[in-house]
Amino acid sequence: MGSSQSAPNREEAALLVQRLHAMRMQDRDIERDYVSIDTEKGMLTSHANSPSLSISSAETWEKQLLADPKNRLALSALMQNDVRNIISQKVATLPDTQTYNVKIPFEGSPVTNQRSSGRCWLFATTNVLRVPIMKKYNLKEFELSQSYLFFWDKLEKSNWFLEQIIDTSDMDLDSRIVQELLGSPVSDGGQWDMAANLVHKYGLVPQTLYPDSYNAMNSGAMGSIITSKLREDALKLRSIKQQATSGTSSKLAAMKARMLQEVHCILTLMLGPPPKPEDKFSWDHYDSNGKFHQLQKTPLDFAADISSSNSFRTLGAKVSDMFSLVNDPRNPYMKLLTVDRLGNVVGGRPVTYVNVDMSTMKAAAISMLKAGIPVFFGSDVGKYSNSTTGTMDTRLYDYKLAFNVSLDMSKSQRLRTRESASMFPSQTCPSSASLLLPDVLLQRTEPDMSSTVTHAMTLTAVHLDPSTGKPIRWRVQNSWGTSAGTEGYMVMTDAWMDEFVYQVVVDPGYVGKEIKEILGTKAKRLDLWDPMGALA
Known part of the structure; x- marks a missing residue:
């Protein structure tokens, strides 16, 4: 109301x-x-x-x-x-133009819109993966179904959650780990490794074959229902496990199967029955020349087209080979990180990150862009961003002018105090609603712009200094529709990237041997509540 x-x-x-x-505030010494x-x-x-x-x-x-x-x-x-309207600085917006000297030749279209949902990681993933498909089939516009992956992710996360509940039944219900699990059993958010798990197990389908339902575009109610059900189920499973009778294991398995069937019921009725991974679909479409085509493939075979497309992977790498570089200055660089009990597919690949400095991360991203490959990345988009102008610039807001206070924490300090995180937590990815999009254009309610609000997007271009070769600004393909930024694209300054970008997903062919070798080492295990465990 x-x-x-x-x-x-x-x-x-x-x-x-x-x-x-x-006017200027005069300096004064005030004892406090x-x-x-x-x-x-x-x-x-x-x-x-x-x-x-x-x-x-x-x-x-x-x-x-x-x-x-x-x-x-x-x-x-x-x-x-709005305070951000008052303290915004034109010095930030004037030079941030959509001109670049390194740009992938094929960005993919149309600009997508996640609406009122936290599916940014799935949109960023499918925005990257659609490029080779569009090239292969000569398409002018194309979207992969984000809802298809969303359906299976919710079901897989439900199974993951129930397994974690069973595994932690010997812990006190009020323990931090159990409470963290109960806090967000099936958030909309996710990570690249989770997306890779879904593509590997379920494949991909065109968006026209499984389009967004109302509850995909407005996921809050569905998420709330499933979360309440899973929390209730968690108490039942813990009670059975703690009794520890001879038939406990089989009883737990039967109970969990019934619980998952109930979640499947909710998902099916609210999102619609999804295509089956091994059943052939029939996709009618026109190519960019207006010629009609009909394609019949299974979702798994359709996904396999990506890895075999020479136009996308010059080294023939698979989607499952791509991995995350992160910049976490709290931890040693050139080390592998993982997060305890974070995942979606039981038995799938774990969520891992190779921790590197920003120069290494940027070099990998630039190499991929020069090769024509879009780059999935995760950032703390709520900081110094304006979706109306499409600006991501550390000079954007002058808090000292308004309040005579400075916000000067380092990247490491922001992580340690939970002021910043590389991925979005349990609520939803932020939408343009939270970043100054005019009210008449809003498609969703405003999310909580708390300290860990972050977002996954796609890099498609970079402007390099002709004399030094260093990056000046980056072109960002977003998933907030065409009303945000410049027809859906934003400009990110390199200084903003230093401060608020934490992750890029790279093809192994565009990093050094020493980085690839880190993937085979033992990972440092971060706590589930660590900022690096938040989800995009």
């Missing part, structure tokens, strides 16, 4: 912004009371007269704040407008 607010007077807001920028924790005694230690918050102090701060005319102007501007 609620009523929509009237649009702010843009001319008035612009005038306020001009006046705000014309604070408290800290005595870690040895576990007691509060006061560094002021009293450890409690003083009402009189708040009154004094307010008087000091509003004594400055610049702050009174800021009050008028910020109370009536």
Whole structure:
């Protein structure tokens, strides 16, 4: 319930912004009371007269704040407008143009739209994988079915969750691991390795054969129903497992099968019956010359076309061979990382990352773009981004101008404090709704823009400095529809990439031998609640 607010007077807001920028806060030294924790005694230690918050102090701060005319102007501007509109900087948007000297010749179209769902990782995956199919069949426009993978991912995640619940039945229900599992049994989010598992087991189908249903585009209700059911099932499985009788194993298997059948029922009725991986489908289509074609293949055979397409994989690598490079400055570089109990397909490939510095990650991405290959990547898109202008730039917002505060944490510090993460957690991927898309264009509700809001997208171009060869800006293919950015594309500065990009997926042919060898080493196991365990 609620009523929509009237649009702010843009001319008035612009005038306020001009006046705000014309004034400057004078430096002043203000002593501030604070408290800290005595870690040895576990007691509060006061560094002021009293450890409690003083009402009189708040009154004094307010008087000091509003004594400055610049702050009174800021009050008028910020109370009536989105703060990001007020503090956005034109210095960031003017040079961020859609011109590049390295661009893949075939980006794929149309621009996709995940709507009100957290399927960004599946959209980024299918946006990458459709390119070789479009080349092979000479298609002008084409989409792979994201809902097809979405259906099977939900069912696989349900099975994964129930298996983890059985395996942790000896742990206390209030333990951190069990509570983390219960927190998000079947989130919309996922990782590249999870997508590879789905493609390997279920294949791919054209979007026209299994299009989005309402609940694929608006996944919240379906996810809530399945989550409630699985949490209820978890308590039943834990109870049976803890009884530990002679027939416990067979009883657990039978119970789990019934539970999965119930989840399958929910998915089928809300998404529609999906194609079967080994049943042939018939796909009628026109090529770019207007010639009619009919193709009959199984989803598994259709997916196999990707690995055999010379136009996509010059070295003949398979989709399953592609892997993730991440930049996690908390951990040693040139090491393999994995996340405990994170996955979707039981018995499938685990989620792993090779941790590298940003220069190594960028070099691999540039090599792939030069070879004409789009690049899946994961980033903390909620930071310094504006979907209306299609800008991702660390200079985009001037918080110091408005509040006289700076946000200066390093990449490592943001990870350690959960201010940033490489993949999206249990809710949904952010949509353009959260990044300043006008209300009339919104297709979904605004998500929680918390510290770990992140997003998977696709790189299709980069602009390199002609004299140094270093990247200046990157072209980003998004999945928020054509109304976001420049007809669905965004511009990411290289400085933004340094700070907020954590992952790129690479073909093994475009990295050095020393990196490929790391895949065969023992991985450092991160906790399930680690920021690197959040999902795109």
